[in-house]
Amino acid sequence: MQYQSQAVAKLYFTAAIGLFAGQILFGLILGLQYVVGDFLFPEIPFNVARMVHTNLLIVWILFGFMGAAYYLVPEEAERELHSPGLAVLMFWVFLVAGALTILGYLLVPYSGLAKMTGNDLLPTMGREFLEQPTITKIGIVIVALAFLYNIGMTILSGRKTVVNLVLLIGLAGLAVLFLFAFYNPDNLVEDKLYWWWVVHLWVEGVWELILGSILAFVLIKTTGVDREVIEKWLYVIIAMTLITGIIGTGHHYYWIGTPEYWQWWGSVFSALEPIPFFMMTVFAFNMVNRRRRNHLNKVAVLWALGTAVMAFLGAGVWGFLHTLSPVNYYTHGSQITAAHGHMAFYGAYAMIVLTIISYAMPMMRGRKAANSNRSQVLEMWSFWLMTVSMVFITLFLTGAGILQVYLQRYSDTPLPFMVVQEKIALFYWMREVAGVVFLAGLVLYIASFFVGSKDPEAAVEQAASPTA
């Protein structure tokens, strides 16, 4: 760690991991409710569990992004953070607001929460992923503005690198697009149209810039490849992401009442969305192969490569599966979507946050470069357990989805929704088992922060011998 103020990232990363654990617990509850419908009813109904599962995901990823920014921006800008105090203050504001919101979901019926928080003054609640009470949304905007100010001032008065600028553009885009969460037109078509400007343009637009810049940063640090080379790749990947991702929003405009040309725009451009992810995979492996040194933190490199591969599979391949409008006609809103959502969020965004945590955390906890061998081996186990079980979750959901689409929508004698749900229950059970394995991986991950923390740091001779 070269700058004192980078240490604020530790708070953000710790919170991110905690919320991640919460997300997985609610995921398991939710997964069980698919097959045991009244599990934990009426304490935690299905819709609440789902809301908590998805909202926690978004919040912990945001904590991760902010932590990543606080860590890498000072190092790139070669100066201390503009205001570490503001960063700490905003951490607590965000954490308390997030915790209160989740408690609100769990303790108060949703309509009651809406009434309590004055939703009728400025109605913004009730839309998937944007369920937060209006007051929480305002809090998010304040936190985001303070965060951007802090990061922006640091970048503007320091060394300007491509990594920093791409990250700043991504974070600014994230904040600006969130403003559409406040726009809630009466017309349902328009409502959905702009809702996607938050949801789609986040995950298939600006978040990819954040992902790209964090990945580039970790690769620069761990491989020692020339910054110029990595920056060029970053430019090209970002350009392709924006070209395909922005117009690719059209793949959500097939069936909501928007004009017909979206069938074409959406299909053509989103069919190409895998390209930037593919480039990212080529990029990551290329840089690691051209490495000038074997970094001692091998598990961070593993996470970086894993991110590149899993993002391509989850976001690229599984997205492509159902993105063409003639296919999507049958598959939209089915378990195929859930399969894509799981692998894409894990592969792209959960893993990039875990990558930067894996790279940065050892140094913030007093190591020179890396954790002890024992700790790294444990973390690698957690990598494989979580990643492989996520692959299985995705495959089981894909199986469920294909069967669902066939029985419910494609066959000559379509069956009702709930009848089909009974028939695909086996897939849901298998998914739940894979989910338990994922939880085991997460437990090992958390354990890796404590196991071997007294051991000596992984050393050069041990690190250099096994690799070619």
Next chain:
Amino acid sequence: MNTDSRNRGRSCTLIYIVLMLLTLVTWVVGRLGLQGLPVTLSVLALALLKGQLIGDWFMGLRNVRGFWRWAILIWLAGVGVLVGVAFFFSSGLH
């Protein structure tokens, strides 16, 4: 070195004139209102030829080995086959 690049410059000037002339041919075909599958496919073939001239001479792939030597040609062939097939099967569908 200098004569070499001057030669290349002269070749590119020639290619440029050919590209301009071929463009005029395409325009004249449109102007005369010529119709029919052979005309359509010829216009397509001319376009692909122009594309290959751009790739070889302007983009400089003429002096490249391996995959990149053929990258533009492969793309043109793909476009040519797809568009050609579509126009072939839609001829006479008036």
Next chain:
Amino acid sequence: MTRGGSLPETSRYPPGDLAVWIFILAELAVFAIFFAAYAFTRMQHVALFDQYQATLDRNAALFNTLALVTASYFVVRAVTAIREGRTASARNRLWAAVGMGGLFLLVKGMEYAHHLGEGIRLSTNAFYMFYLSLTFFHFMHVILGILVLMVLAMRTAAGHYSAQSHTDIESGASYWHMVDLVWLILFPLVYVMH
């Protein structure tokens, strides 16, 4: 440099940055899909496509094709110049290419004004949907290409490039040729072939 036969030395990679070339291939893939989509949709609506194709201004398209090819030629000459270290000449030729690109935008803009003035929109019919989508997507690429060439021209004038070091110019040139290449297919496909 061996010049025993007629073949000059070959290299494994095209001129310019490899990352830019991968980008070019990705862009070409987008256009290829769009071209194929146009041709196959036309199969369903041959009469409609032929009828509305006749409303396009083929003379404007001819002018624009000549403008783009000429711009590409200037770009080629700019690369030749910088390879010989003739900076001023490279800069002038890049600006000339920018000028040609500007003419393209002007003429295409007038075509759009004409069609929009007649109330034609993306939803008017399948032909106009493709005509507007394809040409506008290409239009955006011309704008990007012009911006790239302008930056290159200014950096050339500022002395950033030399006979030994000019990869950026080669990258930008390759990108511009791609924009030209796409239009050379687009012009016959949308304006002439029926």
